[in-house]
Amino acid sequence: MTGSHLRQIASVGGLLVLWQLVVQTGKLSELFLPAPLSVLSSMWEMTRSGQLPWAVLVSLNRVVQGFVYGAVAGVVLGLLAGAVRWIEDVLDPWVAAVYPIPKSALFPLFLLWFGLGDASKIATIAIGVLFLVLVNTITGVKSINPVLLKAAQDLGASRLQVFTKVILPGALPNIFTGLRLGAGMALILVFITEIEATKAGLGFLLWEAFQLLDTTKVFAGVVTFGLLGVATTWLLQWLERVGCPWLQRSN
Amino acid sequence: MLVALRDVGKVWLIQRTGERVSALESITLDVAPGEFLVLLGPSGCGKSTLLQIIAGLEAPSSGEIRFPAAAPGATSNGKLTSMVFQDYALFPWRTVLGNIVFGPEVRRVTKSEREERARRLIDLVHLNGAERRYPHELSGGMRQRVALARALANDPQIVLFDEPLAALDAMTRRVLQDELLRIWGETGKTFVYVTHSLQEAVLLGSRIVLMTAHPGRIKQIVDVPLARPRHLTGRAEADMLDQLDDLLGEEVKRALVV
Numbered sequence: 001m002t003g004s005h006l007r008q009i010a011s012v013g014g015l016l017v018l019w020q021l022v023v024q025t026g027k028l029s030e031l032f033l034p035a036p037l038s039v040l041s042s043m044w045e046m047t048r049s050g051q052l053p054w055a056v057l058v059s060l061n062r063v064v065q066g067f068v069y070g071a072v073a074g075v076v077l078g079l080l081a082g083a084v085r086w087i088e089d090v091l092d093p094w095v096a097a098v099y100p101i102p103k104s105a106l107f108p109l110f111l112l113w114f115g116l117g118d119a120s121k122i123a124t125i126a127i128g129v130l131f132l133v134l135v136n137t138i139t140g141v142k143s144i145n146p147v148l149l150k151a152a153q154d155l156g157a158s159r160l161q162v163f164t165k166v167i168l169p170g171a172l173p174n175i176f177t178g179l180r181l182g183a184g185m186a187l188i189l190v191f192i193t194e195i196e197a198t199k200a201g202l203g204f205l206l207w208e209a210f211q212l213l214d215t216t217k218v219f220a221g222v223v224t225f226g227l228l229g230v231a232t233t234w235l236l237q238w239l240e241r242v243g244c245p246w247l248q249r250s251n
Numbered sequence: 252m253l254v255a256l257r258d259v260g261k262v263w264l265i266q267r268t269g270e271r272v273s274a275l276e277s278i279t280l281d282v283a284p285g286e287f288l289v290l291l292g293p294s295g296c297g298k299s300t301l302l303q304i305i306a307g308l309e310a311p312s313s314g315e316i317r318f319p320a321a322a323p324g325a326t327s328n329g330k331l332t333s334m335v336f337q338d339y340a341l342f343p344w345r346t347v348l349g350n351i352v353f354g355p356e357v358r359r360v361t362k363s364e365r366e367e368r369a370r371r372l373i374d375l376v377h378l379n380g381a382e383r384r385y386p387h388e389l390s391g392g393m394r395q396r397v398a399l400a401r402a403l404a405n406d407p408q409i410v411l412f413d414e415p416l417a418a419l420d421a422m423t424r425r426v427l428q429d430e431l432l433r434i435w436g437e438t439g440k441t442f443v444y445v446t447h448s449l450q451e452a453v454l455l456g457s458r459i460v461l462m463t464a465h466p467g468r469i470k471q472i473v474d475v476p477l478a479r480p481r482h483l484t485g486r487a488e489a490d491m492l493d494q495l496d497d498l499l500g501e502e503v504k505r506a507l508v509v
Binding site: 071145147148151152153154155156157158161165166167170171244245246 | 266306308323333334336338340342343344345353354356357358385401405428
């Protein structure tokens with residue numbers, strides 16, 4: 001273990017111990033800042049009762065569905081727009097118009113259209129993911145060195161082969177950037193869409209706890225969201241290592 | 252004769268200004284089987300454009316290009332030619348082996364056949380042991396060897412080189428010039444080689460096409476009857492250099508004035 005690692009552990013551990021001590025001496029009310037150990041035991045209780053795993057499962061179902069739909073649409077449209085001029089012309093005004101809208105602002109519309117169930121939440125997440133993946137995929141296609149397209153053509157590749165063997169792998173690093181941003185967006189949107197009009201999910205659990213002023217439980221929800229964020233980041237980093245092995249620095 | 256260019260011209264349209272720029276004018280040239288033809292000229296003389304026209308990557312604006320020796324129906328994209336690009340143009344996501352087999356792969360050669368071909372080419376260009384590496388893990392000289400092997404993998408009759416050694420350091424360039432000559436001799440293929448270096452032209456070429464700039468025209472075609480291996484310090488080589496230098500000197504000066 002390096003000195004850098006030790007300092008990082010000391011930083012986190014030190015603050016947690018300090019926090020625990022300050023709350024235990026009664027200088028801070030647990031209503032505002034519950035002690036780390038209280039949060040931990042609350043999470044344990046909710047896990048044993050099944051409440052927390054169920055909430056996570058409900059939210060994950062929405063996140064994964066929304067993410068997959070949005071990502072697949074974003075990658076396909078992005079590759080086509082990047083490679084075919086008229087498709088880009090058709091998509092461009094829509095991207096310009098919808099990209100700047102906070103996707104959470106579309107949720108009320110989706111509630112109207114798709115009802116109170118999972119569909120409206122999945123649609124909101126999918127739209128949020130779609131635009132991030134789309135924009136990054138287009139950037140990826142545009143960033144491909146044109147001489148590589150020429151080389152592929154010179155070596156005898158058909159238009160379809162240029163697409164699958166040059167444009168797709170060439171855009172892959174940017175696609176992964178889009179997916180990583182999209183995953184973060186999906187977690188934000190699942191929380192926002194679970195505040196209202198639902199009776200299940202991690203966002204619902206957190207918001208309900210807030211309304212009951214159960215701050216410990218709020219913290220438990222926040223920490224769980226954090227863990228989900230870390231898990232998705234790891235998963236996507238792993239996927240990127242498998243998908244883009246040429247990007248790894250050689251030692 | 253492998254390629255016959257008759258009165259070929261190329262005009263570029265500059266879209267921003269609507270200006271028409273003549274890159275090549277009245278190029279008439281035959282490429283003979285087995286020769287090492289060097290296109291030599293200052294920058295802006297259209298030699299790369301000429302190479303792209305031979306490769307079928309650009310169409311001439313006027314004139315005619317024919318491939319008399321090719322099988323009936325074969326176009327230049329029927330893999331009569333293969334190009335080695337100046338900046339290598341290797342696919343960063345493919346290993347050395349993956350780059351070399353790209354041509355046979357898209358042309359649907361069976362896996363065992365293309366790997367057999369790749370193995371022979373890796374031997375030929377001395378890349379043994381580097382098969383699994385990615386381009387960014389290679390030196391410039393090794394990248395150019397991969398680019399050459401990749402071009403040869405399609406078994407073209409003509410290999411086109413667009414200033415392939417321009418980005419390399421002098422030592423590596425010297426080594427690769429000898430390698431190119433060895434491979435040219437071993438494969439018996441026709442090489443068409445673009446350079447702006449007089450020395451390189453004299454070291455490599457069996458014929459040198461001297462080009463002028465603005466617009467690109469052929470000024471003179473010079474036979475190089477010198478024995479190989481050649482040395483720039485040799486008497487005959489020095490004379491040839493002087494001769495070319497005089498011809499090109501005029502040209503470069505004129506290009507600067509214009």
